[in-house]
Amino acid sequence: xxxxxxxxxxxxxxxxxxxxxxxxxxxxxxxxxxxxxxxxxxxxxxxxxxxxxxxxxxxxxxxxxxxxxxxxxxxxxxxxxxxxxxxxxxxxxxxxxxxxxxxxxxxxxxxxxxxxxxxxxxxxxxxxxxxxxxxxxxxxxxxxxxxxxxxxxxxxxxxxxxxxxxxxxxxxxxxxxxxxxxxxxxxxxxxxxxxxxxxxxxxxxxxxxxxxxxxxxxxxxxxxxxxxxxxxxxxxxxxxxxxxxxxxxxxxxxxxxxxxxxxxxxxxxxxxxxxxxxxxxxxxxxxxxxxxxxxxxxxxxxxxxxxxxxxxxxxxxxxxxxxxxxxxxxxxxxxxxxxxxxxxxx
Ligand code: SAM
Numbered sequence: 512x513x514x515x516x517x518x519x520x521x522x523x524x525x526x527x528x529x530x531x532x533x534x535x536x537x538x539x540x541x542x543x544x545x546x547x548x549x550x551x552x553x554x555x556x557x558x559x560x561x562x563x564x565x566x567x568x569x570x571x572x573x574x575x576x577x578x579x580x581x582x583x584x585x586x587x588x589x590x591x592x593x594x595x596x597x598x599x600x601x602x603x604x605x606x607x608x609x610x611x612x613x614x615x616x617x618x619x620x621x622x623x624x625x626x627x628x629x630x631x632x633x634x635x636x637x638x639x640x641x642x643x644x645x646x647x648x649x650x651x652x653x654x655x656x657x658x659x660x661x662x663x664x665x666x667x668x669x670x671x672x673x674x675x676x677x678x679x680x681x682x683x684x685x686x687x688x689x690x691x692x693x694x695x696x697x698x699x700x701x702x703x704x705x706x707x708x709x710x711x712x713x714x715x716x717x718x719x720x721x722x723x724x725x726x727x728x729x730x731x732x733x734x735x736x737x738x739x740x741x742x743x744x745x746x747x748x749x750x751x752x753x754x755x756x757x758x759x760x761x762x763x764x765x766x767x768x769x770x771x772x773x774x775x776x777x778x779x780x781x782x783x784x785x786x787x788x789x790x791x792x793x794x795x796x797x798x799x800x801x802x803x804x805x806x807x808x809x810x811x812x813x814x815x816x817x818x819x820x821x822x823x824x825x826x827x828x829x830x831x832x833x834x835x836x837x838x839x840x841x842x843x844x845x846x847x848x849x850x851x852x853x854x855x856x857x
Contacts, residue, residue, distance in 0.1 A: 800835025
């Protein structure tokens with residue numbers, strides 16, 4: 512692990528943990544480090560996206576300062592996401608810096624959500640920074656379907672990335688979005704493949720985030736239906752295994768692996784929500800499914816002192832809502848939220 516970098520903000524006993532008005536301690540921060548991606552998954556982005564100008568994006572130093580402030584207030588788990596986090600120039604510098612909080616014990620876990628396309632290059636360095644588990648998003652094992660979903664992605668490149676991560680000793684979990692008529696018939700095979708390679712699989716329901724130029728109703732596949740179909744082929748047993756995220760897991764007798772379900776539309780998981788999400792522009796979303804947000808970039812750039820920043824964190828967490836209410840609007844066929852998942856970070 513790289514040696515600690517300065518300036519440092521250790522977990523500070525004098526600073527109160529961030530707890531929202533409903534008594535939920537904020538222990539999990541997701542940080543989107545870029546809105547850019549090298550793929551264009553059809554449920555996530557439109558083909559021609561307008562990306563943010565550089566001046567709007569937090570520098571790696573600003574991101575590091577915000578991460579340190581959250582960790583000082585009780586964040587134990589930090590997930591770096593995007594866009595595609597591994598396409599951000601210099602991103603390994605941020606991993607290197609944040610790893611000092613792992614070394615000090617203030618942070619329990621530093622992890623990553625990636626499409627895997629650049630993983631081959633970065634896996635060893637990630638492991639050196641103390642990354643022990645990552646999520647790789649992969650919806651299909653069919654090269655042509657992969658190209659259709661991602662618009663131009665290369666499945667072999669992702670598989671090579673997964674193999675590199677495993678060689679580096681990083682545990683990989685596969686995340687797959689269940690898409691009606693696209694991958695619904697191969698989800699069982701995807702699970703057998705993942706479990707065979709020692710990876711858990713989590714299935715995700717498509718969420719109504721961002722205008723993607725396609726009708727969500729065409730993509731939406733309730734996981735209750737997927738689970739019922741899988742149960743015809745496999746023996747699924749409930750477990751109380753949790754990873755700190757919203758997935759609920761079953762054990763699959765035939766493969767010995769774990770299968771997770773993230774069901775924001777058919778099952779609300781807000782009551783145990785310990786998460787907030789920071790975008791690459793320093794906007795803090797207290798809830799994935801609500802518009803309310805706090806502008807931490809303005810605070811960072813206006814005030815060099817930590818006290819002002821911590822007061823802004825308090826004010827933001829005091830506004831964390833009780834829950835969200837995603838609805839795929841069947842009449843207007845509009846997304847429930849205008850922002851894309853690539854903005855908020857998955
Ligand atoms: N590029 C990285 C990746 O592919 O994992 C991180 C960002 S991506 C936005 C994070 C996750 O969000 C991916 O698993 C992706 O499939 C998922 N995702 C994107 N849009 C979604 C949507 N509308 N509904 C459900 N999941 C979505």
